[in-house]
Amino acid sequence: MVNRKHSLGLVWSIIRRGLLKKYVLIFVILIAMVLFMQSVKVIQPNDKREINPASPFYVKRCIPKYHIAFLKVHKSGSSTVANIIQRFALENNLNVVLPLKKPHVSHYNYIGDSKPLTKQSIIPLPNNQSYDILYNHVIYNRTFFRAILPPDTFYFAIVREPVDRFLSAARYYGLQKQLIKNGILNANSTKYIFSKFLENQRKLKTGHNNYVDNGMAHDFGVPRKQIHNISFVKDYLKQLDKDFHFVMLMEYFDESLILLKKLLCWDIKHVLYIKLNTFKGHKDTDHDLSNADIARLHEWQEADFLIYKHFSFKFSQLIHSAGSDFLQEVRNFKDIVRQINKFCIGVPKKSFTVTNSQWNEQFVITRDDCKRMNTRELKLHDMLVQKALDNLRLSSH
Numbered sequence: 001m002v003n004r005k006h007s008l009g010l011v012w013s014i015i016r017r018g019l020l021k022k023y024v025l026i027f028v029i030l031i032a033m034v035l036f037m038q039s040v041k042v043i044q045p046n047d048k049r050e051i052n053p054a055s056p057f058y059v060k061r062c063i064p065k066y067h068i069a070f071l072k073v074h075k076s077g078s079s080t081v082a083n084i085i086q087r088f089a090l091e092n093n094l095n096v097v098l099p100l101k102k103p104h105v106s107h108y109n110y111i112g113d114s115k116p117l118t119k120q121s122i123i124p125l126p127n128n129q130s131y132d133i134l135y136n137h138v139i140y141n142r143t144f145f146r147a148i149l150p151p152d153t154f155y156f157a158i159v160r161e162p163v164d165r166f167l168s169a170a171r172y173y174g175l176q177k178q179l180i181k182n183g184i185l186n187a188n189s190t191k192y193i194f195s196k197f198l199e200n201q202r203k204l205k206t207g208h209n210n211y212v213d214n215g216m217a218h219d220f221g222v223p224r225k226q227i228h229n230i231s232f233v234k235d236y237l238k239q240l241d242k243d244f245h246f247v248m249l250m251e252y253f254d255e256s257l258i259l260l261k262k263l264l265c266w267d268i269k270h271v272l273y274i275k276l277n278t279f280k281g282h283k284d285t286d287h288d289l290s291n292a293d294i295a296r297l298h299e300w301q302e303a304d305f306l307i308y309k310h311f312s313f314k315f316s317q318l319i320h321s322a323g324s325d326f327l328q329e330v331r332n333f334k335d336i337v338r339q340i341n342k343f344c345i346g347v348p349k350k351s352f353t354v355t356n357s358q359w360n361e362q363f364v365i366t367r368d369d370c371k372r373m374n375t376r377e378l379k380l381h382d383m384l385v386q387k388a389l390d391n392l393r394l395s396s397h
């Protein structure tokens, strides 16, 4: 028989060695944890230390974009976006592409406008500076945009469902009055007032303008002569798709702003807005369209429908890839917008603190912030023009 004592001793020593191994193991795990915690600290987003991009812990930092081009498509909620960009330009002292026009004449906030777009259309810059932002009304012209804006510019626009956009443009530009004046519409008509116009618009020389006839395609730069040439529009759309990094949908305005904020790496505060009158959307039933009217509109405004269909499909894809908490983030944003609107329009209180959430740090909105969000587009435009002219004057001394 083998010495029992000896074998027991052997077992004991194995156990002891095992235990020792366990202690070593625990010790190693502890060290690893400490090291891991330290490395985790390095990747905190607020940490300003540089991280080696080759490191597995490297997280690409979000760098705010300052070079942006926004195509201000008519009657699509673009004025509210313009206010957001104007505030950002003023706050960051950026160089804005502005039309070189006599102040306060008609369309003085339009770049170009019936004249070809060239460097002579805009307020020049001192020699050693470059443009950061373009947001004013302009007919999109790829060559012009690429010539004046830096290569890393972020291009975006906004579109709206074409039937709604047609009605909004028709109302805004007084189509009804024009039709009455031209004897196309009886002054007493109250229902389906555009039926006769839509039946005959291809023959009618009066009664509509650039903003009513495929207004979106027009703003995106489809030449007037080709706007009903669908094969041309389809080719053109392929180029637009390459040129524009993002296209917002007016129908999903808050969702669009959250996506924009993510893409530009801006803060929530930058994309806040005050709901202006344009958003009340008065519903006049006298402008209602019949089913036949809508069918005719589809046929006539095919370019606008193609553009809308294309970019709304891309938009839905983007939402799907925006993360599982996207809708919650939008809800949080809507809540903040509601609170801010209440504070800004309500009884005077010095400031309002927006509490932190999963998606934003705590921040304060002051009366001055309210004032700027509530300032009319042309007034902020005048301020930006003044700044651009001062900049030019100072540099020439």
Ligand SMILES: *[C@@H]1O[C@H](CO)[C@@H](O)[C@H](O)[C@H]1NC(C)=O
Binding pocket: 115, 116, 117, 118, 119, 141, 142, 143, 144, 147
């Ligand atoms: C587009 O921009 C280029 C470059 O400024 C200019 O030569 C051309 O005439 C413009 N086209 C239109 C239609 O304005």
Ligand SMILES: *[C@@H]1O[C@H](CO)[C@@H](O)[C@H](O)[C@H]1NC(C)=O
Binding pocket: 186, 187, 188
């Ligand atoms: C509108 O209605 C009024 C009152 O019924 C009538 O006198 C007038 O002739 C009508 N106008 C037109 C253009 O039909």
Ligand SMILES: *[C@@H]1O[C@H](CO)[C@@H](O)[C@H](O)[C@H]1NC(C)=O
Binding pocket: 229, 231, 232, 235
């Ligand atoms: C319509 O567009 C196509 C494709 O760009 C072009 O080849 C054709 O000449 C255009 N038709 C007219 C009438 O301009």
Ligand SMILES: *[C@@H]1O[C@H](CO)[C@@H](O)[C@H](O)[C@H]1NC(C)=O
Binding pocket: 126, 128, 129, 394, 395
């Ligand atoms: C551009 O020129 C102005 C005036 O000569 C000068 O004050 C400024 O420092 C210059 N800026 C750069 C970035 O060179």
